[in-house]
Amino acid sequence: MCSGADSTAVRTAMWRALHVLIDEPPHVLDDTIGVQIAGIDGDDWQQRPDMDPERTRSNRSSIVARARATEDVVTDRGAQQYVVLGAGLDTFAQRDEGRVRVFEVDAPATQAWKRQRLDALGLLAPERLRLVPVDFEAGESWLDKAVSAGLDPAIPTVVSMLGVTMYLTREAITETLRAAASLAAGSVMVFSYSRPIEMAPLEIRPILEGAAEGAAASGHPWLSLLAPDEAISLARDAGFADVQVVTSSDLHNRYFANRHDRLSPFGGEDLVVATTGGE
Template sequence: MADEQTEAPESSAVRVALWRAMHLEADSPPHVLEDEIGLQLATPEEDWRRRPDMDQRATSGFRAAIVARARFIEELVAEQADRGVAQYVILGAGLDTFAQRKPEIASRLRVFEVDQPGPQAWKRRRLAELGYGIPDWLHLVPVDFEASESWLEQLTAAGFDPGRPAVIVSTGVTMYLTKEATAATCQSVSRRCSRSAEMSWSTSARAREVAAGWASAWADAASAGEPPPAGVDQGAGGVQHRSVMRLMAWLRSAWT
């Protein structure tokens, strides 16, 4: 059990939840994503809209990126579920509310939320307080990515089958990890997960580390005579994740 003092959400996770909620208030419909449950989880102060990081105009670009990546991933998960994929892993889940907002899809899957022990213990408690609870198909997996423990071992112990197809996502996480932890995560997916796994990342300051991690994973696969990890293309410009290309195509169709 996490220490009581650590049972609190990460400030970055709360910020994302509030931006998603503000999207419904500040942006004109049709809305890209409808998420008010994250706001209920966060229970911010009444004047949260007056926070400097909630300025509607100044943060509009960040807000748009947050809801766009969430919508893209949820459509990807729904698409893969229709194809028979039955595992969905969220690395650094924070205040993600897919399981609560989309139970008609989530209940067809085994959903694994991987996050730091303290924030996850807090989220477990808040879900119970709000009446959502933890259904059998939702697994909260506490992991410290920077510690020596292997997130994939913890995930497997919770019921994840690395040999079966899965959607594995990591959004807004890599910028908070060391390059060693980022590379280790990429390598774990490449070496130990099914080749049919679909991996989706978002990157910013850590883009080079993620690319380097996937490049190393691709090189490992090539030297062993295996195909590259699913969703990874090796081209003249280095490694490009296929999901990034799909996101750009989706954005063009959504806003044209």
């Protein structure tokens, strides 16, 4: 891995791969491409403490569930355009094989690193994937930059922001949501949020406290943990007409209820699915 890699993005890519490598099929999401893009060779990474198969069961379940639920929205809506805010090592563009035009938005350093890695692997495909460098905290408009990169704001679009709000200030979250809410009628924004630790089930709190300390120590402090009511208000205030919360328990029922291996995203991130008006 070269400098520029965002450690939080690499970790989520590892959890997605771990799900495929150690959990029984059927897999909620089939994605080992992210670790390939990260340039991770061998399987030493599976020995990292944050990849412990037992202790991080809910983490990897939550990561694959949020991605799967979002990609189901892209498919169900028949979206022609998909914007991935804070894309990290998202691999929808590689797995979708070009049916949807994908715009990945991420911090400039992280994205420059990913561009280099995609190029090295022959995976840069400008006809289906555009990389848009934006720092959400720098007052830049991701929408203006995505339009300059070819996004058509008149077409209903799906926008995701997964595993990102916790690293942003509320002001930056508000601005990113406002831009998405200004898209064509029938556009859908899916974003995840983490609840304040004191709202988590008792047995999960120590894991979250450890994760919060680890995040701060690695230079990625959690800035915004949101209660469901606050997440809903942020989306409504941004201008979305319809706002629904999909809780981690809903995600369990949707994707894990028939499993017998105790995998469950319960206690992990919730999703907000917000739709622009006028449909």
